[in-house]
Amino acid sequence: MAGSMLASAGAGAQGTTQGRGPTGQYANLKLLVFDTFGTVVDWRTSLIEDLTAYGATRGVTADWPAFADEWRGAYGPSMNRVRKGELPWTKLDALHRMSLDTLLTKYNITQLTEPEKVEFNKVWHRGRPWPDSVPGLTRLKTRFTIAPLSNGNISLLTDMAKHSGIPWDCILGAELVRHYKPDPETYMSPVEFFDLTPPEVMMVAAHPPDLQVPKRLGLRTAYVHRPYEGGTGGAGNAQMPAAGSFDFIVKDMKELATALGV
C-alpha cells in the first residue's frame, strides 16, 4: 500500500512527490477508472432529496428514504439476471425502470403518466458528487486520463457528469462491452480500449468486491472510504479493508490525488 488514510496530505504519500505525479512502481500509471454510484456520487442523498421534492410538487406522499433504498436494493438482483443470461443485455436505465414499475405499484403511486414515469426514472441521472469528488478528480485529470467504469449506461453517466460538472475525459462502462461488473470483460475494457497493460490502469471504488476482480487481473486498485453511502444510519460500508488489501486506501478523492502526487 503506497498511500493510506494515515498519510499526511500535505507531505505526499510514500513513493510520490507532490505535484510531480507518482514515482516508483506507480510511475507508469496512465488511466484511472472509477466506480460511480457511492464512490463518486452520493446517490442516496440525491435520490431522497429529488424524490421528496418531486412528491411535494405532485402531492405524492411516500416514505421516500425507504423507496430509495428499495429501488437501489433491486439493482443487484436485476443486474444479475442479465449477468446469468436470464435477460438479454438490458441497460441500467431499463433495469431501473422495471424496478420502478414494481415499486410504484407497491407504494400505490398510480397517477403517473408514461412520460412522467420516464422522467421519474431519470432521477438517477442527477446523482450529485460527494464534496471532495470534483476537486479531487479535477486534480487527478491534470496527470491521468479519468473515466467512470460504472454499470450505469452511457447516457446516465453523461447526463450526471453534465449536471454536476464531473470532469470525465470519456465515458467507459458496462454498456460499451455489454457486461456488468464484476464480469472481467468490464474491468479489462479500459485496458483494451486504451492499448495499455493492466498495471497502467487503476480501478477506484468504495466497495471491496468491486476491486477484487481487477486486482486479480493485474490492474492497480484504490479503495475510497464512503461510510455514509447508506446514510448516517447505514453500516454497510463502514468497515475499512485490511491494510495492504489494495494499492491505495484513502478517505476521499483529494487524498487519492495527493497519494498520486498531483
Place this chain on the structure above:
Amino acid sequence: MAGSMLASAGAGAQGTTQGRGPTGQYANLKLLVFDTFGTVVDWRTSLIEDLTAYGATRGVTADWPAFADEWRGAYGPSMNRVRKGELPWTKLDALHRMSLDTLLTKYNITQLTEPEKVEFNKVWHRGRPWPDSVPGLTRLKTRFTIAPLSNGNISLLTDMAKHSGIPWDCILGAELVRHYKPDPETYMSPVEFFDLTPPEVMMVAAHPPDLQVPKRLGLRTAYVHRPYEGGTGGAGNAQMPAAGSFDFIVKDMKELATALGV
C-alpha cells in the same frame, strides 16, 4: 434550411432567438454529434507539423506533406475492408498502423524501433482543432450534449480532446458499435444510447457523404464548410452543397452556435 452562411451572426438565424436555444422545428434538439477529422480538427496541418518536427529531431528527411496525404488516403480503403467483412473489426489506430508500416517501407524510413512506431502512429491522437471549434463547441455545450461521432477509436478521440481541450460530454463513435461510417448502425447509435428520436439528434460534418445516411434516417444535419481541409491547394471540399441540402449550412462552429440560438 434554418440557418445559413448568409445569416447575420449577431442577429441569430431564422427560427432561433440568440441565447435561448433553437425554436420551432428544432426546439426538441438535444444531442449534437460531430465528425471529427476535417470537421473539428485540422488533421492535415497538425500531421505535417508534427511529422516535420519529429523528422527534424530524429534526422529523418521525407516529403512530409506527401506522407501525410498518402497516410490519410489509405484510411478509406483500409476502413472499407472492415466494412465489407474482409477484415474483422479493427480499430482505426490499428488501420493507421498497417498503413504506416507500408509507408515507412515506401519512404525507406527503416530506423524506427517498435516502440517508436507505436509512438509515431499516435500523431493522429494530437490533431488540433480549427480556431473556431473549441469556442463554438463550448457555446453549444451550454445547451446541448455534444459528442464526436467519428471513425476514430475511443482512445484516439479521448487523447485528442485532452490534448486540445475539446469539451466533449462523452465519446461516441464507430468503435462503440463496431461499424464504420457510413454504416447506418453508427449514425443510429447516438439515438439508441440516449433513448432519443432521430430528430432530437443532429449530425454535424464537413463532408456531404457523411450527412446523407443520417439525413435518410431522420436525424438533423448540419454542414460545416472546411475548404482548407486538404490544404490551401486542395479543392476537395471547396464546393458548397446546394441550399436546402441540409438543415443548416454554416461556415464554422461559432456560426452553428449562433444558428442554434446559443
